[in-house]
Amino acid sequence: MLQSWKQGPISQSTRTFPLWQTLPHLSNLTFLHSLDLSGNTFHGQIPKHFSHLSLLNVIHLSNNNLSGTIPSQLGYLHRLQSLDFSVNNLTGQIPPSFANLSSLENLSLARNHLEGEIPTELGNLRNLSSLQISENHFSGKFPTSIFNMSSLVFLSVTVNHLKGELPQNFGKFLPNLKSLYLASNMFEGIIPNSISNASHLQVIDLANNKFTGPIPLFYNLKNLTRLILGNNSLSSTTLLNFQFFDCLRNSTKLQELRIHENHLTGELPKSFANLSSNLQHLCVADNFFIGTIPQGMKKFQNLISLSFEKNYFTGELPSEIEALNNLQQLVIHSNRLSGDIPDIFGNLTNLFNLAMGINQLSGRIHQSIGQCKSLNYLDLRLNRLGGTIPDEIFQLSSLRTLNLAGNSLQGPLPPRVGTMKQLENLYISDNQMSGNIPVEIEGCLSLKSLTMARNRFNGSIPTTIGNLSSLETLDLSLNSLTGAIPESLGQLESIQKLNLSFNHLEGKIPTKGLFTDLTKFDLRGNNQLCSLSKEIIQNLGVLPCVVGKKKRKILLPTILAIVGAAALFISVLFLFWTIKKKRKERKTLVSSDPFRGLSQNITYGDIRIATNNFAAENLIGKGGFGSVYKGVFSFSTGETVTLAVKVLDLQQSKASKSFNAECEALKNVRHRNLVKVITSCSSLDYKGEEFKALVMQFMPNGNLDFKIHQGDEESGSLLTLMQRLNIAIDVASALDYLHHDCNPPIAHCDLKPANVLLDENMTAHVVDFGLARFLCQNPSEKQSSTLGLKGSIGYIAPEYGFGSKASTEGDVYSFGILLLEMFTGKRPTDEMFKEGLSLHKFVSSMDENEVVKVADRRLIEDYEYSTQSSNSDDHSSGLDSNTHWLHKAEECIADVIRVGLSCTVDQPKERWNMRKALSKLQATKHSMLSF
Known part of the structure; x- marks a missing residue:
């Protein structure tokens, strides 16, 4: 008499039959107690007639290809203790009849396609110890009755669409619970501290939900091995951080702690070092933690991964990390760490992921990194590293990604890279790398992305690059490369982006392979290139190549041109003495007005000569509707002056409209903090195509965006506190003039740091009035909405998104964001601002007395350094004076940030106007100066 049937993997031929065809007649299975057919590939539906096997206490059909719904008749198997249908293709809902399975201890339906709500009646299964229904499509509110099942030991509902809150008395009725998996759902509300009442808990995974409120405090969980609270909206303070890490003091078995992607703030306490020495994974990434990384990490000898990225940690990287010889991942990018990178890598031989980019680390890259033989990913980008790249890095045979962009590295790219x-x-x-691109680069057979832009590489482009068949991106722009473009580059079948712009390349542009698709390559700024393709000539504006007989045809015109030039030269000599007599008189006039000697009717030819045929080295920047070049113009007196030329890209549909708007807006306005437009040019270029440009004052110190985000102390380009305050006052003065002293008032509509230029005295000038609007003072006059207004993302007032009219309040909002960006060092488009969090909300979430903690740390450090230096020789003032100076600097920063917050409130009518903001900033400056 058969009582148990366990079927292991069976032959391929049998697997092709539906499940019901592989079983003996049910009359032969009447006395069956256990049915285990797991790990095969049976398909078809689960037979309803299983319900006739009344003695069954085990049905295991996991890891098959079963489909259809779960028969409700299975609810009649009152002796059933274990039911496992996981890893199939089942659909439909959990039958409510399962509530009748009073003997059921294990129910596993994971990794199917089940849907609908979870029956509340499952809470009646008083013997159920394991409920595994993860990775399905369940929705609706999770039954609270299940949280009252005292028999539960294992509960997993991860990766569904379940909602609801955890009961405040959670844990009171779950004394035996060991594993709690609720991750990747839509649970919300506060995580109750009462979870600690389930004192046998070993695993708590609540990640990827919508939990809010303070980070929970779990005391008495002595058996806890994994605590995962990541990707929620939990908050904290320095005090709460201390309590959180302190509550885990007794969790001596803890191996994994993840509290990433929340809204946690404040400093990490020293009690951080009291965590379990068994810790293997620690992740506090993507929060708002400040202060230094705590000491005491050498205790965690078992640590495998350490993630501190995307926070606001400052200070130096602790050298005691060297003791963590089991470490495989060290991820600390996107912080504000400074100082030299400690030489810690000789002992970290198991490291395969090292990400330290986007900090303020300095010094050299240590050769000891070459001892991390398993390294797969190395990211040191956007720091202040200097020197050459150690050869040892190019000996890391397992390395897949090497990112050293945005530093001050020098020297060549060694041939060993191959x-x-x-x-x-x-x-x-x-x-600042230089030298030739090594031909040995062809040895990097797996290379997909090669970006070497904005360096000093010279020589020709190696033809061997054409052998990199996997290459998808090649960017060699803004170097000093010479010679022809290798024909072999056309063979790069996988290429999606080829950028060779702004070099000194010459000769014929290839016409085969990728060069047949104009969207895939950029060759601008190479003025000696030519082409035989009409399409390339028309679209890229390059000259046609001259070949064969055509060379002879141009010989006679060339000779005639030389003779004509000689005659012209003699005429110029004849007239030179008359010009010389008047030069002194006109020079006096020029000195009184630096632009008087410049012709107001500037032509395309004048601009082309002034910019050296729009050469790459004269390109200042690119905007929404065109490019800005530096141009050296000649006076009629022979003197020269450097100006900025904004050349409109008329291929864009709204460029002409922007040009007209800018001319109209600037026609009658005059203010020291607005960029002065000298003249404009609207004519035809040498190809007979329309050409428009504005000629403006040249600002030698560039734009504010660069100064905020790329300035540094070493180059002297870091903006000090007083410089930032002066610039803020300059910008506020310009907007105050536009809003209150112009008739009609003018709304700029695109205020951002890139549109604030700095002259030789660091005085700020607002530029780019391409989106400016005249504001109607008569309510009956029609004014267009802002639905078509394209400002810059992050700076656009929220009401503009709903079609509100252009207004001074919209400019005030943009100014407020600019102010917050200047004094926090954070762009409003930073990756940290997502899922409803914005720069305004981030700053306003800080306590009134802690608002300075979100400030750009370089401002405070600058004051700390300057006051220490000034007091080093003044023993009478000493530390007390230094403290007062620092306190006053912090007070100034806090005042300015409060102005920014007052300008960026959601409701336009509640924002300050520019006159009030300007007055407050001037008062803050007066307070600083008087102090």
């Missing part, structure tokens, strides 16, 4: 067979991404843009 030995890196596994390398997929090489980023070394924005450094």
